[in-house]
Amino acid sequence: MKRPKLAVVLLLLGVLLAYLMFMKRHYGASEPDAYRAPPPPQRGPAKLAVAPGRNSQFGIMFDAGSTGTRIHVFEFQMETSTTTVAAVIICLSLTVRPLQCAAGLTELLKVAESSIPPSSWTLTPVVLKATAGLRLLDGAKAKHLLDTVRALFTDSPFLSRDDSVSVMDGTDEVTCSSLSPGDLHSPDASTVGMLDLGGGSTQITFSPQDEKTIQTSPIDHIRSFRMFNSTHTVYTHSYLGLGLMSARLSVLGGIEAPPLEGSTELVSPCLAPESSGSWEHADVVYRVTGQKAGEPVYEACRTKVEKVLYRKVVPVSEAADVDFYAFSYYYDRAVDLGLIGEETGGTVRVVDYMEAAKRVCSSRPVSPLQSPFLCLDLVYISVLLHELGFPPNKQFKLARTINQVETSWALGATFHYIEFLKSH
Template identity: 45%
Template sequence: MKLTGPLLLLVLLAVAGLSRAQVKTSLLDLTNSIGSILPALSRPANHSRIFYAVMFDAGSTGTRIHVYTFINSDSAGLPVLDNEMFHSIKPGLSAYADSPEMAGHTVRMLLKVAKKTVPRLEWKRTPVILRATAGLRLLSPDKAQALLQQVQHVFDESPFLVPDDSVSIMNGTNEGILAWISVNFLTGHLKAQTQTTVGILDLGGGSTQITFLPKLRKTIESVPVADYVARFDIFNSTFELYTHSYLGHGLMAARLATLGALGAEGLEWRVFKSSCLPKKFRDEWSFGDLTYQVSGDPDGYAGYKLCYQEVLKVVKGIIHQPYQLQDSNVFYAFSYYFDRAVDAGLIDGVQGGKLEVRDIKKRAKEVCNKMTKYPPISSFLCMDLTYITCLLKDGFGFKESTVLQVRQLNTA
């Protein structure tokens, strides 16, 4: 099952009127920012039951465009999502931190998808919005702003409707909340009669998020700081979520930290080694706007135990463990959780599947301990699977028996 990502909620929340809810986080500002497009969405100027919206998700490893087709419902409820056209381009905008005009070129290329999908007569009524995530949050404010200005220029010269605040960086809390609302709405868990919800785990390139509705009050009372809790009203219900985004702990950023390359200088002559890589492996690897020389340790040892020790340093003492993650809390895991599980042959690449944490651990051991004789498809698969195992067990504190619903989500 493929689930539509949180950017869809930028439209649905506006139509539902969530921007008028008493939200105690900056989610209110996010939903207010699209209030100006509400008339275009809820009352199309052409009185047609069909209307469109164009959303850009600018992640750390790629930029994605979602072109949504909605059918206006006959009732006062939410419109029906009729179709989604999805396309992506790599690398992410952050890779052009020193040449921001290339970011504009990327968005301009993706807008061609929108022009082919949305009828020409609807262009001027179709809103276009971009939300950037961890890739731009990791950049300096000046470089991030230069990239956003280039995108804004491309939007302004396009034939589409450009709302106020159409281009901005979404903070990690909003990212987690919107993903949680999206998944629970689309899976029917936000209906008034429903007593249960599902948690979400999202692993991007630059950041990772965990969001769930705690069953125990102590989970909320024992958070390290107040911003781990988000309280808001939606659909006549009040929710108090445990939610946090860890910037710098997405899968690509974790590779950097494991290699000891975070903030390193002299990249043109340094080689960063790891026991998580095949001993004879050596290559260039790029993330953001930098390129690194990486290799295995030809004179040392490789394998799961040594790799786990390396990635544990990235996780231990940094990732907060919620007071109690009940076994009855169902969690959906997305993004790189899905991609690496597919790469490891653990789930179907279309339907996804259920995995216990111990399944990921077992496969990580197999890949790491056999990579000398049987090189994996990706030289980083051992490191990635080990990091995911460590993040779930020693980071968030999940039991090995915890079952995750690993699904594809069209997001960062």
């Protein structure tokens, strides 16, 4: 039977991006009580092996983002000519504040222990990659967090190395570098574009077919590399500071730095007139208020957002003709609006975000649970997509999973890390 298109459509791009994310990095040298304590974890640069009698390789990836830390536990079925993602466990989201980090990560490590056979613990690499949110934190706070994680990983029963904890830079954090479930060497795999909107950064990635895109794009937006005996080229860029939470701060008039004394009050036309409340970002609590009634909120907010994004995004004309999947806050805000199902996903057009922004900005909240930032978020998303070069009727596919595997850069990063360990 022919492989369903949905099951393979993300495959090739995901594999390529997984290698792209880390090819420039330098790599260094049931409940737990039900199991017998394993021997101390292996250290150093020894080659990774599959546990005797098993054809599975497990990997643990912690995604430390701007709004929380998540654990991904992957099982790869290793066969002669194919590699299949057999299982994925996504666990709770936790804040990444240093004081809460140890307790939260310890709890997640227990989940990993209960999800992986004890015989595979010492052969299972555990990795934490911090994304844009940590790059925006004060250097001392970021170091404290990473040092805490390294100590926890060292004491865990899993394979921990010097390179197990790190912060990804903008080049590494290409959008949603994931593998779809299925055969990693499938000749029928096709590619699509990926859009990701995180808290601290936003990314766009696709495989350009028009030579003009390659010739006219900024040099650091085009990446070529070899994998599976072929040369591949992708357009990919991560815009640090243009994630939704960082954009909120910019639109509200704040800056990504510790505020000066008395500067934590922000006034914005993107909030309901004369409204007030508090908002926490990067360990700072701001008092946010709306301006006095006057200019229509949508128009005033759009003008403000356009100024924030002015000349910060490079439009790509070819992107309008590429099929794109969109993730993270693109997905979450579509769910908030009822445009897609929370579990099932769906499709959304640029104009859907735009029309929703006009509707939300011009009306009172429909319930106390509605975020006071929904107007701002929707205006920002619609303007950002326009600045990236997408026309109003451009349609995006929104999905959390493909064949029950969550689409995230963590899957591609884990696969690539395991492949690296096996070859060194």
